Amino acid sequence: MLALKRKPFHGGIHPTGHKELTANEATINSDEPQRVYLSLQQRNGVVLRSHVNVGDTIVKGQLIATGPNDMCVPLHAPINGVVDAIGPHVSAHPSGLKVNTLVIRGNGDPNWGIPHVPCDTSKLSPEEIIQRVLDAGIVGLGGAGFPSGMKLRFARQKQVHTLLLNGGECEPYLTCDDRLMRERAAEVAAGAALMVRAIGCSQGIIAIEDNKPASIDAMRSAISDRPQLSVQVVPSLYPMGSERHLIKAVTNQTVAPGQLSTEIGILVHNVATAQAVYEAVRYQRPLIRRIMTVSGGALEQPANINVAMGTLVSDVIAKCGGLKMEAGRLIAGGPMMGQVLPSPFVPIDKSIGGILALSKDEIRAEQSHDCVRCGRCVNACPMSLMPFQMAAHSRISDLDGARHFGLDHCLLCGACSYVCPSRIPLVQYFQHARSSLNAARTMERKSAQARQLTEARQARLHREAEAKKAAKAAKAARKPRKRTARTSTRTQRNTSNNTSSS
Numbered sequence: 001m002l003a004l005k006r007k008p009f010h011g012g013i014h015p016t017g018h019k020e021l022t023a024n025e026a027t028i029n030s031d032e033p034q035r036v037y038l039s040l041q042q043r044n045g046v047v048l049r050s051h052v053n054v055g056d057t058i059v060k061g062q063l064i065a066t067g068p069n070d071m072c073v074p075l076h077a078p079i080n081g082v083v084d085a086i087g088p089h090v091s092a093h094p095s096g097l098k099v100n101t102l103v104i105r106g107n108g109d110p111n112w113g114i115p116h117v118p119c120d121t122s123k124l125s126p127e128e129i130i131q132r133v134l135d136a137g138i139v140g141l142g143g144a145g146f147p148s149g150m151k152l153r154f155a156r157q158k159q160v161h162t163l164l165l166n167g168g169e170c171e172p173y174l175t176c177d178d179r180l181m182r183e184r185a186a187e188v189a190a191g192a193a194l195m196v197r198a199i200g201c202s203q204g205i206i207a208i209e210d211n212k213p214a215s216i217d218a219m220r221s222a223i224s225d226r227p228q229l230s231v232q233v234v235p236s237l238y239p240m241g242s243e244r245h246l247i248k249a250v251t252n253q254t255v256a257p258g259q260l261s262t263e264i265g266i267l268v269h270n271v272a273t274a275q276a277v278y279e280a281v282r283y284q285r286p287l288i289r290r291i292m293t294v295s296g297g298a299l300e301q302p303a304n305i306n307v308a309m310g311t312l313v314s315d316v317i318a319k320c321g322g323l324k325m326e327a328g329r330l331i332a333g334g335p336m337m338g339q340v341l342p343s344p345f346v347p348i349d350k351s352i353g354g355i356l357a358l359s360k361d362e363i364r365a366e367q368s369h370d371c372v373r374c375g376r377c378v379n380a381c382p383m384s385l386m387p388f389q390m391a392a393h394s395r396i397s398d399l400d401g402a403r404h405f406g407l408d409h410c411l412l413c414g415a416c417s418y419v420c421p422s423r424i425p426l427v428q429y430f431q432h433a434r435s436s437l438n439a440a441r442t443m444e445r446k447s448a449q450a451r452q453l454t455e456a457r458q459a460r461l462h463r464e465a466e467a468k469k470a471a472k473a474a475k476a477a478r479k480p481r482k483r484t485a486r487t488s489t490r491t492q493r494n495t496s497n498n499t500s501s502s
Contacts, residue, residue, distance in 0.1 A: 008249035011382040012237040013415045015172050015336065017211075021295050021302040023175040027183060028305045030319050032079050032110050036310030037089050037347035040065055041099040043145050046072045050102060056083045058104065059113020061286055065102065073137040073147050073350075078288035078308040080113055081106040092332055092349060096342035104310070116283040121194060126156060129198040129281050136280035137350075138287045142166055142241065142270035143333060145351035148277065155199045155267040163196050163204040164250060167219070167271045168240040170209060171334025173295045174354045177271050179304045180291055181208070181215035184275055185222035191274035193226055194281050199267060204229045206271065207250050209236040238336065239413040243268045245382055257383075257409045272353075287350060294320045297359035298327040307348055313355055314344040328360035335362075336414040369422040377416035377426065383409050387416035391426050394433035399440065402433050410434075 040048045048065040052058055058077045065075035081104045089101035121129075134149030155163075165188075169177040181188060188206075196204045206223070208216050210233050223229040234240055234249045244255040247266055255261050261268055272290065279285045288309055295302040300321030307316055313330065317323065330341040332352045341355075348355075377387040385406035393401030410430050417426045 007237065008235060008240075008252075009245050009382055010384050011380050011415065012239065012245075013380050013418055014236070015238055015418055018173045018295065019175050019178075019211075021173065022293055022304050023178055025303060027176075027179050027291055028303050028319070030305050030307045030311070030316070032106050032108055033308055033311045033315055034106055035084065035312075036078055036104050036106070036308055037312065038064075038075055038078075038102045038104070038310045039089075039091055039099050039347065039349060040075070040086075040102055041091070042067070042072060043349075043351060044071075047100065048072065048075055050086060052083050052102070054083050054086055057081075058083060060109075061112050061114040061116070061288065063286075070134055070150055071147060073139055074135070074286075075102075076137055076286035076288050077104060077113075078310055079104060079106040080109045080111070090343055090346050092339070092341060092346045092352065094340050094342055101347070112285075116285050118282055119284075121281055124281065126198045126200060129194055130156070132281045132284060133198075133277055136276070136284070136286045138273065138276045138280055139350045140270055141272035141276060141290060141350065141353065143337070143351055143353055148269065148273055151267065151269070152195060152198045155201070155262055158262040159265070160199050160262055160267045161201050161203070161265040162251070162267070163192065163199060163201055164247065164266055164268045165192055165204065165206045165271050165274055166241055166243075166246055166268055167206055167208040167212070167215065168234060168236075168246060169212075170236065170238045170240040171336055171338075171354075173356055174293045174334050175295075176291045176293045176304050176353055178212050178215050180272055180275060181212070182218050185215075185218040187275045187278045188271050189219065189222040189226060189229060190282070191276070191278035192223075192229055194277055195269065195274060196228055201267070202228070205250060206231045207234050207246055208232075209234055209240060211236040238415065239382055239411065242382065242411055242413065290348075290350065290353070292316075292348070292352060293354040294357075295354070296327070296357040297362050298323050298325050298357040300324045309350060310347045312345055312347055313341060316348065316355055317344065317357060323357055325359060327357040328363045329356075329358045331356040331358065336418070337412060364423070366423045368424045371422055371424060374421060376419045376421065380415040380419045382413065382415060383411060385410060387426050387430075390433075391424060391429045394429040397433075397436065399433060399437050402430075403437070407433055407437070 040050060046067050048067050050065045052064050060077055060080045062077045063074055064077050084105040085103040088098040091097050091099045130149050130152050138148040139145045140148055167177055167181055192204045206219050216231060216233060220231050232250050239245060243261055247253055247255055247261055253264055276287050289306055291304055291306050293304050294316055303320050305319060330344060331338040332341050333354055335356060371388050381387055389405040390402045390407055412427055412430060414427050
């Protein structure tokens with residue numbers, strides 16, 4: 001009798017994968033788009049400074065915008081062409097917020113405008129590797145969007161001992177990382193080895209879910225001559241792609257709530273990030289394209305496609321044959337943790353790993369009912385929280401109560417919503433509560449800053465008043481001494497005159 005496989009962490013679910021829609025077809029290379037739309041406002045709210053103006057001719061790979069520091073990744077031109085406009089355009093934010101956007105009209109030339117000659121990476125120092133990653137504008141391609149070069153630098157400072165590459169890809173529908181590992185395994189392995197050198201750690205582990213046998217074989221073959229790298233197979237369990245849960249599954253170590261993985265000596269990156277690092281270090285090519293999954297029941301021809309940054313979602317969908325029916329919902333990312341797109345005319349950015357055009361049947365738009373206290377959400381929660389309690393407090397805007405039951409530690413992974421028999425939109429409650437909590441914290445921070453400024457002003461005015469008072473007192477103290485001296489001189493003169501008269 002076969003032994004039951006132990007779950008690597010509490011909770012987790014097995015959502016329907018739908019990966020067969022795209023997993024077995026080779027990646028499509030998209031043609032150069034006619035126009036790209038590059039947001040000058042990054043996801044952290046920082047606005048980049050454009051180095052080009054309307055009418056300027058630019059070349060593919062050219063640096064066109066930068067931020068104030070290394071925490072803001074630079075922007076490079078993904079196509080050859082002319083700057084057509086710089087102005088407001090709808091972003092991928094669910095609100096449809098318009099942000100300042102640089103629009104480039106392409107000329108159809110697919111060649112790089114800047115030569116990228118391969119170099120001997122063995123001669124590069126760790127800091128040179130990190131700097132090339134920073135210069136290439138690489139962010140975490142797993143969806144977080146944090147500057148990859150800064151993660152490498154922080155990990156080196158923390159003396160991290162293990163690099164963990166996430167090849168789990170547990171979100172339903174998404175298969176772009178799977179195809180990348182099959183088709184570019186050697187580049188992923190080379191990028192991983194460069195990251196290990198940059199960090200100065202002793203090993204790199206590539207974790208892949210057991211439902212991707214072709215990727216497992218490809219990666220094992222690619223690292224056969226790299227003793228510092230290994231492949232570890234993990235169970236296919238959502239949310240295996242979460243950093244803390246992947247670490248638990250691979251190393252059996254626990255990252256405490258509020259703690260960074262680097263505190264226990266582990267740095268987690270995505271396999272797609274490793275491939276981008278290879279391109280950046282070996283050829284000094286900036287990140288201007290990425291492989292993404294375009295799938296869903298409303299799509300005519302689901303596929304994995306290599307697209308230029310700034311391409312409109314509508315153009316990507318058209319490349320996949322368009323829609324065969326009205327999409328019930330457009331999602332950037334996966335169905336569990338992705339964001340609803342406000343329009344098909346938003347541009348792709350570095351953090352978007354998938355576009356889903358879901359049919360009305362796929363979105364399960366069913367009427368929700370009252371909670372029946374079945375406890376399924378508790379069993380499914382990978383953070384061992386009580387989602388039904390958090391939702392009850394969130395619904396009445398009792399933020400302290402929601403925090404008491406773990407709101408700050410919730411991953412917003414959607415596992416609880418998926419298993420809820422009452423179809424309660426639990427994650428939406430948590431997102432709303434988080435937004436309210438963040439707004440309250442922002443107001444509190446602004447109020448604290450205002451109080452500090454007021455107190456500083458009052459202290460300054462008090463010091464100035466005290467200084468004036470002291471100066472006035474000093475002046476007053478000097479005047480009597482002068483009068484006394486004059487009086488003494490006058491008295492002596494009068495005395496002398498009186499003596500003469502006598």
